Amino acid sequence: MLEINNLSKIYGEGENKVKALDNVSLSIEQGEVVLIVGSSGSGKSTLLNMIGLLDQPTNGKIFIDGTNTTTLDDNEISSFRNKKLGFIFQFSNLLTDLSVLENVLLPREIEGTNNTAEKDARDLLKTVGLEDQMYKRANKISGGQAQRVAIARGLINKPSIVLADEPTGNLDSVSSETIVQLMKSMAKKLNQTFIIVTHEKEIFGDVDRVITIKDGKAFEGDQPSKMEVLA
């Protein structure tokens, strides 16, 4: 499913050089819900951006469904992101010029396969409990609702992996709980892989795996005494 080999990311040059990721290797299987935790600036979002092909690694390789993504050109990366990856961002990042339904439909429209797009989008919005909000403009709904729309948008193309960057970071506790439960139920229902970056590990409760990023290195688990270096 996902295999990362010796991944490094260095920002800056010379004396300003910062090693955001240091020789990280890990693999994640289909249907796993994985939390990536760590302190601010530890490199967890950088790792997520690398997996999401939003940024280029300095060294190392990322295989998704057997494809070495580090060799893809810009157009192939865009297509790959569209078909194989779903994104849920901290601030939902919906397009405010579009309606809720149009936001969910967008990845499918970009892909260019529209046969069942609207039905799938409606079904997903029903699943996330927003069937009565689908014609509202995306800036007219609450933060919690927007994050649910983002989940639906992230799932519309049936991606291999859904990447969530602090999905509850901007929500109140009630909305956060709703989003967490929704992601976990979707993961179970669709056998969907979720990789979630968070610093609010507690509200996710039991998940399949927890990976801790510390000083650019990845460790299995979240208890310092039990952490195993992933390399």
Next chain:
Amino acid sequence: MDYRLRLAKRMLFNKKSSLIGAVLAVTIGILVIHVNFVIFQGLFDAIVRDISDYRNGDILVTDDSDYIDKSDLSLVNWFERIPYVEAATPRLSSTAEINMTKNGMRFEETRIPIVGVDPFRDIRASTVHETVSEGNYVFSRNSIVLGSNVAKDLGGAQVGDSVKVKVVDRWGEDQIRRFTVSGIAKSPGGQGFDYTVVIHIDTLRDMMSRPGDTSSLMVKLNDPSKAFEVKEFFLRSFPNDDFLAETIEESAEQQLAGFRSGIAMINMIGYFGMGSSAFAILTIQIMLVNGKTKEIGIMRAIGAKRKDILLIFIFQGIIIGAIGAGVGTAAGLSYTVYADVTKMSFNNSLPLEVTYNWEKIIQTALTSFALAIIASLYPSYRATKKLPVEAMRTV
């Protein structure tokens, strides 16, 4: 509808001030050209119309040796057999001294242009008779029509007054005759007979001792576009005579040359205006792209390619161009219609000749449309260069 077009439309229509600004930029560019065209081209066309209607006709025939000695009747008949010819009329021109005594005071004017006309043919080939605002056109051998300025300079000559006209004949002798004022000619613009007097052609011939001579033959066509064809046919038909035949463009070339360069300059200013509109669109589009940086990042993250982003902003340029060209053309046409209906004139000058030059109207609209798209290319290109991660960090 393609999602890129829908997004372009939504992004644009949700930023109404930017949309209105960009559309106005295109609209004003087109309007400036239309207004320039109506006013200056309209003025030019009106001058051409008046020169043609009052003085030169569509074809002006003269002779290399000052006077045409061939029978004017035979020439007129020759022309009027051609289907494109509406009418032809002979004219004889000279200068005169005129004096009049009114209320015991003697008024005298020298070097006044005097034109002899055939009253029956002239009213068919020329509209000078329509400029006679008081009284009648020349109808007898001793009647005279005074231009309004001549009448004024003669102490306010009126219809029925008696004036003395002195011309020098071909032998250098003064010839004096008394005329009764039959009418006063007054016309807007500078091409009418306001500074001229008009008498019967045969009277002038007698006074100049030039029986049967004609200065020029004014030929009016029912289809002015055939002027060159008719002129060439005429010259080919009289190869042994010293006739000169000129179309209105040729005979009025000197009078029109200055106007032509003026119009070219004004049009150039109009096109510079259009160029400025393109810069305005460029600026507005850059602002729109900057304002949508985050959205660009989101779209790239969920799989949109660079060309998709490029298309969204080019579609915006197309929408701006289409609306601007439509509104600008509609505004320009409305102005043209207004000028036409109200017989628009400036400072009591001649009414503008309003013509709907569809070729120019379409050309202006298409140029503006194309400029709006071209002006959108650079901002669109800039939009594609934004990296998703950095773009999404934008608040």
